[in-house]
Amino acid sequence: MTCNCTQYQPIELDRISIKRRIKESPAIRKSLVVLSENTELRLSLFQCPSCEQFWQSGHEWNFGDEEYLFQVPPISIEEWLEESYKQPAAMMIYSAMMSDYYEKLGDDQGDSSCRVDGCSDRVVRFCVFCKQHQVESLQGQGKLPQFPIGRIFPPYDGS
Numbered sequence: 001m002t003c004n005c006t007q008y009q010p011i012e013l014d015r016i017s018i019k020r021r022i023k024e025s026p027a028i029r030k031s032l033v034v035l036s037e038n039t040e041l042r043l044s045l046f047q048c049p050s051c052e053q054f055w056q057s058g059h060e061w062n063f064g065d066e067e068y069l070f071q072v073p074p075i076s077i078e079e080w081l082e083e084s085y086k087q088p089a090a091m092m093i094y095s096a097m098m099s100d101y102y103e104k105l106g107d108d109q110g111d112s113s114c115r116v117d118g119c120s121d122r123v124v125r126f127c128v129f130c131k132q133h134q135v136e137s138l139q140g141q142g143k144l145p146q147f148p149i150g151r152i153f154p155p156y157d158g159s
């Protein structure tokens, strides 16, 4: 039996590719076997019985929480349960929100140095922190998204 795994390219980190993959996913899922499930994160690890390709599911509230599947490198179930792969839509939303925010912050610096102990960087204009600590502070307050959890994998690691 042949499969269609190689027909699918890695999801590009844009809305169109993610939406397209959400549509394709029910058909992809049909030919896969579930290897494991992480019920806390509501993620599944799959394998194709013909070519042995591994797949993982993802979902993102920003896309109606609908499930989509993407290819991932081979991994043992134990390792996967410990830490699953990063979800492409989460990576995309994170980088989009962060670059919007960085743009809003701008490059103007104030005269004083960052309020964080041991940090000698100058503050962002009208802030009490430097750029990095301003972002970290807002992440801590839940006002900016956290860096997406999970293992990075090709091609998203830049390879």
Ligand SMILES: [Zn+2]
Pocket (backbone or CB within 6 Å): 003, 004, 005, 006, 048, 049, 050, 051, 052, 053
């Ligand atoms: Zn396959």
Ligand SMILES: [Zn+2]
Pocket (backbone or CB within 6 Å): 114, 115, 116, 119, 120, 121, 129, 130, 131, 132, 133
């Ligand atoms: Zn700082």
